[in-house]
Amino acid sequence: MTASETSVTIFDRILSREVAADIVFEDDDILAFRDIAPQAPTHVLFIPKRRIASLDDLVESDVELMGRLLFRAAAFAREQDLAKDGYRCVINSGRDGGQSVAHIHLHLLAGRRMSWPPG
Ligand code: 5GP
Numbered sequence: 001m002t003a004s005e006t007s008v009t010i011f012d013r014i015l016s017r018e019v020a021a022d023i024v025f026e027d028d029d030i031l032a033f034r035d036i037a038p039q040a041p042t043h044v045l046f047i048p049k050r051r052i053a054s055l056d057d058l059v060e061s062d063v064e065l066m067g068r069l070l071f072r073a074a075a076f077a078r079e080q081d082l083a084k085d086g087y088r089c090v091i092n093s094g095r096d097g098g099q100s101v102a103h104i105h106l107h108l109l110a111g112r113r114m115s116w117p118p119g
Contacts, residue, residue, distance in 0.1 A: 011047055011103040029065060030072050041111025042082060046073050053102045055093040066104075073108045082110040090118075 013019040015031060024044055025032035035043040046069050052062060070089065077083045087110035092099040 009051070009101050009103045011045075011101055011105065012051065015047075015049060025072060025076060027072075030069060032072065032076065035107070039107075040109040040114075042080065042087070042109065044073075044076065044108045046076075046106040046108065047103060052104045054099060054104060055091060057104075069104075069106050073106055077108065077110060080110075085110070088114045 010019060014021045014033060021033035021036075023031065023033045025046075029049055030046060031049055032044050032046045035045055048062075048065050048069060050065070052058060058066065073089055074083070077087050087108060090107040090109065091104065092107075
């Protein structure tokens with residue numbers, strides 16, 4: 001990701017409430033909202049409020065934030081009774097990884113049987 005790709009994304013506009021989203025969780029550092037084009041019956045995106053463009057941009061001081069992002073997704077799955085049947089968490093990174101928004105986001109997908117390998 002280049003610096004210009006990190007300037008403003010649709011997720012900044014969701015964070016500022018300029019663009020509406022179905023928000024399911026928020027704290028000081030994390031926002032979670034339903035994906036506009038769900039790929040499973042439950043499809044939620046967990047994002048850090050502080051913009052990090054991609055996994056390739058992580059630095060060591062981001063470790064705790066990223067751990068909490070993952071923990072929050074797991075907590076949501078438990079709370080929503082998704083954990084017993086299972087779910088998938090995905091972070092796409094870069095072009096070949098299928099990343100389309102330059103703001104790190106964790107996909108939580110649940111409610112159907114997932115296949116492997118992914119397409
Ligand atoms: P990526 O392809 O970068 O891993 O995932 C980006 C995700 O953001 C996609 O699943 C896409 O459907 C979702 N998305 C893109 N624009 C919007 C939007 O305006 N609102 C919501 N809720 N999700 C969006």
